[in-house]
Structures are given as structure tokens and as C-alpha cells.
Amino acid sequence: MKKSISKLILLFFIFSAVGLILFFASVGFKALLLENKVKIAEQLSAYLNHETTIDSIIYIPPNVLILNNISVSYSEDNEKKGSPLFVKSIRLKFSLSQLLEKKNIVVNTAVFVNPRIDYNKHQIFFKENIEGIIKAIKFLARGRPLKLVFEQAECIFGRKGSSGKMLLGDAIFTIDLESNIESTGRISYSKFKETDLKRKVEKNLLDPGFFYVFKGALVPGGLSIKSVEFNSAYIQAALKGEIIKSVLKLKGFSTLKNFYGRSLMGVSNKVKRVLEKIKNFLRYGRLPQKTGILAGGINLLDINCLIKFDSKHILVQSVEFYLNNIPVRFQGEAAFGDKILTKIKLLTFPDQNEEKRALNPQRLDIVLKSSTAKGKTSGESDIVFLDTAHQGTSLLQVKTSFSNLSAAVFPDTRLKILIEKIAVQYRRNLKVFNFMLSDLASIFNFMDKGVKFVKFGSRLYDGTLNGYIAADIEQLPPKIICNLKVAKVSAWQLDSLLLSLFGVYRRLPTKLQGRIDGQFTCDLDYVNHPVPRLKGQATIEDGYLDNVKFFVWLGEFFGLPDLSRVNFSELSVQFELTPEASLLKNIKLKAEKVMLEGNFLLNSNEFVTSNISIVLAREYLKTSGKFNMLFALMDKKTQYLNFDFQLSGIYKTLNFKWQKSAFKQRLRKILPGFIERGLERKVERAIQSISTPNK
């Protein structure tokens, strides 16, 4: 009995002693940590080159340390005060054996709870200190295997006022003794709004983000990427490669899932048409042969990229891939010196021989160049593609160049963009349209949630161009209202464009070729809802029409060859173009030699309704050899002779009628039948030559 009591007392003392030792060790360790909290913070500050604070350190026996509220103080300027890096807590699990044997704290697991990075506000901090962050992590591991866990990580990458965009994620990294790295995680995108007290994240429940699996290894000079896979509801990708000595090489594939099978319910017809065009452009000639590639998606197959980069230069030597079955080559370069220079070139079917490529409807060439210095950007673009939508195949080229583009933001968030000069050249086969703007000033108001608004003014050659575009983006497609006012531009600068307009949207343009000049003024309105409609009026004052085919023909018909050049005081037209019809009304030409009035309606079913009235002065008609003999038919009091014509039918085979008049009746009485028929045949041929479009 006594023995057992003494055993119990002995055990009690042993446990008490162990408990006391652990208690004092714990208290002592805590006291040690408390004493070293400042030292740890200082060490972190040294790695990050900025003051780092830790609220508290908690020890949880036997081998867990918790650091609470770690924050890095950093300020580029007063406006950017705040912490670029904040971690709610870091849970460090260290090796007991290392602590007891070598008296070293070697961390084998670090859990970062709710790390927050404000990259948008403090980009320079991260550019300058990324190496310090990596060194601090390496210091924790001290060459031993390490597991890093990031829970509820947040990275702000865009901010406008009190709202912005951020990435949210969870990730696990493991680094073993052979420097192999494995990581899995999930990253999602979200918007947020900040109030004084807290940040409210608008979680997107429909899009859980994408998951990734990464396997790689640290190798001398860089990182070997054994495999990296991305998977989300919309995208799937698998890549492998390496980043060694500032050279990135990647190979793999990527797929935009179920693009073709996605429901288009509730989508407007216009958006459907755009999607159909994309689908047709990317259609498969044959199904992809690779396993796991989705026939119903947009696939980037056989990605092969080689990118070289350093702190001042990125060279995309080549990025090649198949966009579905379309081979694409992308090359580019960016230099970040005193000037920021960029050059981008994208070609589809880059290795196809020129003859075949010239007829390939999926051929696309894009070249973009820009140079930015002291906040001003100059550049040019060149886009070439084939248009197969209209009759035959046409080669289209759009060249744009601009100089001294600068941007500034007003305090009320409106964006102002100034461009010194913009030149646009639009080429369709051999037909070229040019226009040039200078001193363009535009103000963008994009902060209004519903309507985005752009107002602009510019010089257009020797005249001016002013206008606005408003887009209600609450709806898809956005409702657009646009107004353009052109004033006092020398018409010869725009003659090809103007004759095209008079030619009713390229239906009759090639027959209106010639030269036109005068002071051009135009006011036009465009809306895209409920149907696209372009409406307005154009006037040219004190100008001339030179060698315009209609007047050349008219001159030949009336025996007045100098009608090939008409000096006019006014040429005006009101127009309204919709998908259903193209209407030119109140067409007026006032000239000494000839006056013309009329209307012209071309319906979408290709039917024309038109009335044209031509008035020729008696004195002018006297100069005509053909008309000399007909003067007897004219009333002596009549100073002007009216010719009223009606055109109707399908525009390719227009019907022509000379309307009733006293002169016509008298003329008919004296003309023999064969001359009448001969004249009709002549007019028929002339109408055919004017109305049949050139290919």
C-alpha cells in the first residue's frame, strides 16, 4: 500500500517537473520570441528593403509559430500610401529535430492566410523587391524541403476610384531537396468595391475560376517547366518548356471549350452574325486528330514559342500555333529604353506560297508599330485580308498611321486623347480611299455606368470634322448614336470617297469615277437601333465635276462634249441608308451649263425607283451640233429645255423613260421610225454601261 502511494507521489512529481519544464520552456520561448519579434521584423525588412511590422507572434507547442498581421510599409508618393503586401497570419511549422540538434529554426511548412497584394498601386515595389521575397522564402527553408500554402490570396491588379478588379486564389507549392517544384491551385477573377471600413468582393458564383497543376524544377540559370495544365469551365491548356537565362520556350496546346456548341439564346441577331463569322473563319476543314482536343471549341494547337527577355527588352522571336486549323505566326519586339518601342507582326498561313495565299479567304496580315517617348506615342498599322462577302474576292488593305498620341485623365475621370496626325488608307483591290485628320482632340467619358460617350474634333485637310459617339452598353449589342459634321473641306481631297457615296454604297461607284472639287460640308447621323441607319446631307459649293462618266455620256448624247467638265455653284444631296434601302433625295446640281434635280431609291431587293430632271439652257444648246436643227421645235420664249427621266427596275438592267413634254411630242412627229429606234438602242447601251457594275 505504502509502495503504491510512494509510486503515485513519484509519478506526480515527475509529471509536475515535466509540466513545469515545458511551461517554463514555453514561457521562456515565448519571451524569447517576444524579444526577437523586432529582430524578425527587422530581418524581413532587410529582405524587402522596406519597414515590415508584425503585430504578434504566438507559439503553439511543440513546433508551430504563428505570425499575425505582417505588413510592409511603402510609399512612392503621398497618393500611393499603403501596404503593398499584407498577410493576416503566417503559420510556420518547423523541424523539431533541427531545432534540438542544430538549434536552428528550419521551416518545413508555411501557411500564408489571406495574403493581400496591391499590385495595381505598388507595381514598382514588386518590380524592385521580388528577389527579396524569394530570398526570404529560401531563408525559411534553408535548403530543406518546403511546403508553401496560400489560402484566400488576393491580388489587386486594376483599380478605378473605389472599385477595381482582383484575382483570388488558393495554392500549394512544394519544393524538395532536388529543387523540384510542384504546385496546384485555383485562381478566379472578381470585382470589388472599397468603402472606408472594408473591401466588398463581388464573388462570381457562376465562374469558379481555373485550376492548375504545375510541375517543374529549379535548374542552373532558370526554371524547367515539366508540365503546366490549366482547366476551367471555358479553357483547357497544357504546356511545357523552360525559362533559362531570360529565354522562354513553351510548347503545348490550349482550347476554348465548346465555343461552337454554346447556346446563343437571348443573343441578338447582330451578335449571332458576328459569332457566325468567327466560326466560319475558324471552321475546321477536317476534325483535329489529336486526342483530347475538342471539335466544338477554339483550339490553339501545336503552340511553339520562343521569347527572349531582359529588363529592357522583350523579343518574341516566334510564337507559332494552329488556331483550329489555321496556322498562325506571331512575332514581336518591345524595347524599354528612353523610348518604348513595340513592333508586332501576325500572319496566318505564313508558309503558304504567295499565289495560294493571295486567294486564301483565311489569310490575315497584321503589322503594328509604335514608339512612345515623353508620354507621346506614334505608330502605324497595316492590316490585309480578303473580302469574300461581296461579288468575287477582293483584297482589302487598311493602313493607318498616327503621330504624337497623348492621353490625360481629368479629375472627374474623363479621358482626353490628343493625336497630332492620323492618316488612313483603305484599299479595295486597286481602288484606294484616303483621308487624313490632324489635331484630333477627343474626350472619353467611360465612367457612366450606362452610356459611354466620346466627343471629338479635328482638322480634316483644310476643313474640320466634329462629332460624337454615344454607346449604351447596358444592352448587347450596344445602342450606338453617332453624329459627324464635316465643314469646308476641299472636295478633291475626298473625291473617291464622295463619288462612292453618290454611287450608293459601291453599287454604282465605278461608273461615277472622275474628279470632284468644291467646298464640302456634310452633316450625318448614324444609329444602329432598331435598325442601322445613316442619315444626313452633303453639300459641295463652288466646285466642278471633271470627267464624271454620267456627264461624259450626257455630253456625247446631246453633242455637248464640254459637259465632261461642269463648273457648279452647288451640288447637294440628302441621303438615308438602311439595310432595307439606300435613298438619295433632293439631289441638286446648279451650274451654268446644266441643272440637275432628282431622287434615287435603291431597295435591298435591288429595285431602283428614280426620277431625274436635267435642264439645259437654250444658249448652251446652241453650241451643240446635234441640236442646231432642233431649235425650230422649241418655243421661242423658252430659255431652258427640260428633260425629265424616270429610271426603274433592277439596278443591273435599269429601265429608262423620257417623260412626256411638248418638245418630245414635236420631236417625235418629225423623226422617222428608224431614227427613233436607233436612238432607243443608243440609250439602252448607255444605260447598260452606267448601271452594270464593274467587277
Add this chain to the structure above:
Amino acid sequence: MRKIGVFLLIFSLAMMNANSGFAQSDTSFYKTAKNAVKAGDNDYAFMCFRSIVESTKKSKYYKEALFATGEYYYSLGDYRSAEEAFSNFIDSYAQDQALPFAVIYLLKISNQMYISKTQEDLRKQIITFKQLSLLFREFKECSYISPMNLHYKAIYFIDCIEIYINEGLFEKIYF
């Protein structure tokens, strides 16, 4: 009498198939058909015209026989067969003077059968058949007498076309 005529025709056709030695030439079929039309026996005439159509496309009477079969089917209300005949006609004889009248039949048929898409194409075909230059006249006209002895007339105005059959207005197309 008419039934006897039909019987004789069927009999003669059967004989023709049984032994080519008994075959009538397309000329004789055509003459028989025309005589039948004159006699007012359109059924008998149709059988002869159909025999020409079914025998060979190379026959010099094929075009007229094809038009006649279309007319006959249309008069009976057999629009499917009429459509087939007139479609064959306009495919084979796009520049023929009878083309506007074949097209107008097709237009009427598509109207009866509610084929709106075809109607638009047919309207264009009939309108573009003749390009007008009316300097001194108000209209131009073209006419055609069919093998079934119907008198067709198309009057082309600047913005409409009137089609007459035996002086009765058959259709008017505005554009």
C-alpha cells in the same frame, strides 16, 4: 367520240413501244396535236405533246411541246407537274420569246403554293427579261402564240408589266 380518240392514241402508243416499226415520228405527233388543238380536243393534243417530250429532247418540237404540257397541267390545276414542265422550259430556253410567259405561270404556281422565296426570284427574272428605253413610246410589248393556241401578250411599262392571255389580263407586276 372523244373516248374513242383517247383509246386510239393509247393503242397507238402501246404499239409504238411494242414495235418501233409502228412508231410515229415527232413531226406526225406534232401535226396530230395541232389538229387536235384546232378541233378543241386539248386532252388528245396533250397526249401527243407529252409523247414528244418523253421521246427525245433533240426534237425540233420539244420546246413547244414542253410549253404545251405545262399549259395543260396548269389548266387542270396539276401545279406540281406544271411547275416541273415550266421549270424545265426556263432552264433550257432562257432567251426564248415564250420565257416571260413560262415564268409568269411559275409565279402564279408559287403564289398558289405559298413559296415566297421563289416568287421574288421569278419576279426579277421576268422584269430583267427585257431592258427598256422608252424615248418616245409609253411601253413595249412582246407576244407569243402557244401550241395550245393561246395568245400571250406582255406589255412592258417603265414600272410595271401586264401579261394577257387571249386579251384577258392574267397578271400585273409592279416594281
